[in-house]
Amino acid sequence: MSTYSRLRNLVHQAARKLFALLPKGKRHTIYRSFVDCDPEPNQRLVLKIAETREELEACFKLLHDAYVSSGFMTPDPSGMRVTIYHALPTTTTLCAKYNDQVVGTLSLIRESAIGFPLQRIFDLTNVRKKEGNIAEVSALAVHPRFRRTGGTILFPLMKFMYEYCTTFFDTRHLVIAVNPRHIEMYESLLFFRRLTSTVVENYDFVNGAPAVGATLDLKHAPDILREAYANKPLRRNLYHYFLETTLPNIQIPHRRFFTTNDPVLTPDLIDYFFNQRTTVFAELSDRKKTLLHLIYDLPEYRKVLPPLPDKQADSKIRRHQRFSVKCPAQLLSQGDEKAIPIEISEVSRYGFRARTSRKIPGEVWLTAVIQLGAQEVSRLTVQVVQGTDQDDKHYSGFRIGEPDLVWRKFVTALYQGHTHSDLDQATRFLS
Structure with missing residues (x-):
């Protein structure tokens, strides 16, 4: 220099x-x-x-x-x-x-x-x-x-x-x-x-x-x-x-329908960027590979997505420690004006079990707004994976997409045995 x-x-x-x-x-x-x-x-x-x-x-x-x-x-x-x-x-x-x-x-x-x-x-x-x-x-x-x-x-x-x-x-x-x-x-x-x-x-x-x-x-x-x-x-x-300014330099996307996003990735483009040129797909966790298959649930995409974990690996994913809780929550779906009240009775890192007022359809992503404590509210993208009827009551198991910070702190506090007012201290390393 x-x-x-x-x-x-x-x-x-x-x-x-x-x-x-x-x-x-x-x-x-x-x-x-x-x-x-x-x-x-x-x-x-x-x-x-x-x-x-x-x-x-x-x-x-x-x-x-x-x-x-x-x-x-x-x-x-x-x-x-x-x-x-x-x-x-x-x-x-x-x-x-x-x-x-x-x-x-x-x-x-x-x-x-x-x-x-x-x-x-x-x-x-x-x-x-x-x-x-x-x-x-x-x-x-x-x-x-x-x-x-x-x-x-x-x-x-x-x-x-x-x-x-x-x-x-x-x-x-x-x-x-x-x-x-x-x-x-x-x-x-x-x-x-x-x-x-x-x-x-x-x-x-x-x-x-x-x-x-x-x-x-x-x-x-x-x-x-x-x-x-x-x-x-x-x-x-x-x-x-x-x-107030109009820039003719901006090319507005042309849409056939009233959609709110512009996906451009064809199977060929996905294969090129995430398999051929990089190792993004190969380095994903088994859980994220599963989520990716749920997002791209079409035959032409499955061919280029990372292979799903086998049953043995999947069973290991599901064997997370569960904790007994009693958390009120609501389920929201796009286009459904009325929220569905639920009560969560068990939680793990990537899922929960809840009593629901009615049967919840599977294979659709819903938004769950969960009251975890007096001041802690988590908002998660979830999907029903199983449902059972017991004593005239309906119970559903839910998988969580990507947990937010509030949920991660909550579950980490449960794992560490901290469930009282020192939750923030017990999970300070997360933030």
Whole structure:
């Protein structure tokens, strides 16, 4: 490194330290002064859903290089960052292309049986109280050539994300898990609010880097943005940019039916990315392999999914220790206006047994809202696996998709024998 480069780095480090000493409100004001959103981007810029093998591969490669350079992952032989969440039909990958080259990408991961990454380390109870679907904003990367160009790619990509979520993706709440170095950008520009004041010091999804969780309620975002940017010139006004500007660069997805997601992965694409180019499927746990088969319950997909565990392995999965409880809960299904009350009598890590007021159909995913304690509420994606009648009462066994943080803490406390007020202390290692 040259003397000039070393000197420049020292100056930048000193400036960051001085900036960090400013009051939070002042720092956020300075961040907003840097906004520069062009209402008429270059026509060579196109924003669309990544749907072809070439587009998806370019997104995954861009993401890989960005994560490796930031220390968020070790280099993968494929040169791509591909996760199990990219395989889900409820995940949409957006891309920005300039001169037909992918220069920006982000993925929107909506809830499914496998959930989304940050629910393992952050409690979403307060977000769920407001109702509405949740999607995690993940896998954001911008090509190095455009990182210092005043948001030439980032702001159009963010606008596309906002329009897609509010118009097509049936999403009210966005959640993010970002490195502490970047959280103030989201807080100051878009008014994300932190899920907790503490930092998770070791987030395994990004190679053990620290993470901060935050959320944005899209229902109230227009009013917040309008007030914050009311007196700003148009190029620095994100309210005007997100809600009043039309970008012809955005290619709106064409849908035949009134669906709320845009699955693009054909069996061939799944086989290419998750079997041939990477080892994502091969490294899945038996439980997640089973969940994947339940999500893609079609013959043409089964051929490319990882083999299901044999009966012996499956029996081992089911032999989790069970605990006797008495927890009130409700089952909700899409399109069913009335919740079904149930009472849970036994729980394990990935399932529970409950008394139900009526027979619950199998082979459909339901939402279970479970009162685990006076202040602890878990919301899980579940499916009936067996039902029995006993003394004019109906009992059902349920499998859980991906447990949320509240459920994980609850069951861990049971395993450790801590079921009283020190639950948080007994499970502090989880967060």
